Amino acid sequence: MDNTFDVIVVGTSFSSSFFLHNYLAKARKDIRILVLERGQKNSHQWQVKNRKLTNISTNSSHVNNNPAKHWKYIIGFGGSSRAWWACTPRLMPNDLKLKSVYGVGRDWPISYDELEPYYTEAERIMSVSGPNDAPYPRSQPYPQPPHRFNNPDKILKQAYPDLYFQQATARVRQATKNRALCCNNGVCGLCPIDVKFTIQNELEYLYSDPRITLLLEAEALGVETTAGIATGVRYLQAGIEKIAKADLVVLGTNAIFNPYLLQRSNLLHPLLGKRLNEQISMWAKIDLIGVDSFQGSTSISANGYMLYDGPHRAEYSACLMEVHNVPNLRTERGRWRQRANIKLIFEDLPDEKNYVKVNETDPSKPETVHKGFSAYTMRAIDKLPELLPKALAPLPIENLTITGHSKGESHILGTVVMGDDPEISIVDKYLVHHQVRNLLVLGGSAFPSCSPSNPTLTISALSLWAATHL
Numbered sequence: 001m002d003n004t005f006d007v008i009v010v011g012t013s014f015s016s017s018f019f020l021h022n023y024l025a026k027a028r029k030d031i032r033i034l035v036l037e038r039g040q041k042n043s044h045q046w047q048v049k050n051r052k053l054t055n056i057s058t059n060s061s062h063v064n065n066n067p068a069k070h071w072k073y074i075i076g077f078g079g080s081s082r083a084w085w086a087c088t089p090r091l092m093p094n095d096l097k098l099k100s101v102y103g104v105g106r107d108w109p110i111s112y113d114e115l116e117p118y119y120t121e122a123e124r125i126m127s128v129s130g131p132n133d134a135p136y137p138r139s140q141p142y143p144q145p146p147h148r149f150n151n152p153d154k155i156l157k158q159a160y161p162d163l164y165f166q167q168a169t170a171r172v173r174q175a176t177k178n179r180a181l182c183c184n185n186g187v188c189g190l191c192p193i194d195v196k197f198t199i200q201n202e203l204e205y206l207y208s209d210p211r212i213t214l215l216l217e218a219e220a221l222g223v224e225t226t227a228g229i230a231t232g233v234r235y236l237q238a239g240i241e242k243i244a245k246a247d248l249v250v251l252g253t254n255a256i257f258n259p260y261l262l263q264r265s266n267l268l269h270p271l272l273g274k275r276l277n278e279q280i281s282m283w284a285k286i287d288l289i290g291v292d293s294f295q296g297s298t299s300i301s302a303n304g305y306m307l308y309d310g311p312h313r314a315e316y317s318a319c320l321m322e323v324h325n326v327p328n329l330r331t332e333r334g335r336w337r338q339r340a341n342i343k344l345i346f347e348d349l350p351d352e353k354n355y356v357k358v359n360e361t362d363p364s365k366p367e368t369v370h371k372g373f374s375a376y377t378m379r380a381i382d383k384l385p386e387l388l389p390k391a392l393a394p395l396p397i398e399n400l401t402i403t404g405h406s407k408g409e410s411h412i413l414g415t416v417v418m419g420d421d422p423e424i425s426i427v428d429k430y431l432v433h434h435q436v437r438n439l440l441v442l443g444g445s446a447f448p449s450c451s452p453s454n455p456t457l458t459i460s461a462l463s464l465w466a467a468t469h470l
């Protein structure tokens, strides 16, 4: 095979596929694009039949130095779109300007208004269902109507009309050409009826474009450069190391593998791999008096913003409430459904003490080092027993129990940070590497701040934005 291409894209998940979506729309008819994907293509039927998402375990692909902290992702065609729950809130405008509004963390080099049309486009591609009165400014209605609330949601919506909403989600409310409508079976990690948006059910067609050569089980090992210009990618396929050449290199391998590949390519920067972060979550189990729940039409029926934005963010972090509508019943006869289960998701403040590096014993793997969440985040968690009962006061609460935090949110962020100043950032606002100007590094690795909101709609919108501005 002639191993010279115009473009090489690494990875086939949200970052890469949304980039290709807009890039192919404007690229020359004779352009040659090589896509390298480390994993296999396992069909949805294969996943359901084998009751697993991939044949490569997360644990085997990176070294984790902290057993109390997990970083979850899927290797394979379509990446973690196979596993995600398809919760798709946008970030709030103030999430992008934490520093200028609240004096903490960092601002993004891109504003909410600049990103807004790309959010709209990403929502259209995913057929997102959401409310007309969303908490953030929108130029267009959601492509699909909102899911149905459960009864506790209705009480909270009445009490907080501007802070409580049906969750925006790519678990569809109405069937699409490729997807059934959500029936709230609650097994969203591997939806048996293929409801949630995945790369495989909606964007796999991109990879049949005659301009694309897709190599599966081809693991990128590093970016080749000469005199500050990317010239190609070194990769491993069937045990043989090869080099493919190209004029443009695009990495979309997530916030663990993006910095690792740059480290292995010797494209170093004092912040490369640092600021590894994601949210931390707690759970509240609320027994109710006389109100039945679980009537919603999807597994997570609502998002509450009562503890999210406001002056408190100068002191402690924002918290997003996720109302889980999958039955988790009480034991008392006649009162089984008198319960609400709410996940409370807190943003972290990225810190250099948490990072990704090349593992010294086995350099073929990245190592994640996590020394802890910020004091900013822990202060918010400490305040929860005081703040949550007040926020949920409109509900007839018999008993409210807060339980411990999760080991991982599966939202890996921050390790190839974007910004205007090359001294303190690695990619610019278009996700182009500051030093190597024909190298793009896509995905959550670019996020300057965390936000409590799920990141993937923003990751996808940023890829559309990057491809459009290239």
Ligand SMILES: Cc1cc2nc3c(=O)[nH]c(=O)nc-3n(C[C@H](O)[C@H](O)[C@H](O)COP(=O)(O)OP(=O)(O)OC[C@H]3O[C@@H](n4cnc5c(N)ncnc54)[C@H](O)[C@@H]3O)c2cc1C
Pocket: 010, 011, 012, 013, 014, 015, 016, 036, 037, 038, 039, 072, 073, 074, 075, 076, 077, 078, 079, 080, 081, 083, 084, 085, 086, 087, 088, 189, 218, 219, 220, 221, 252, 253, 254, 255, 257, 409, 410, 411, 412, 442, 443, 444, 454, 455, 456, 457, 459
């Ligand atoms: C269980 C779970 C639930 C989640 N739920 C949600 C949710 O509800 N909402 C939300 O916003 N987010 C959710 N996420 C997070 C979401 O899945 C990620 O934010 C998103 O997948 C990131 O997309 P990405 O393209 O940047 O990276 P990934 O999805 O991680 O994909 C990386 C791609 O690169 C490939 N790759 C990696 N290394 C190499 C290499 N060296 N060479 C070639 N290819 C390589 C991988 O195989 C994969 O195709 C969830 C994640 C998990 C695991």
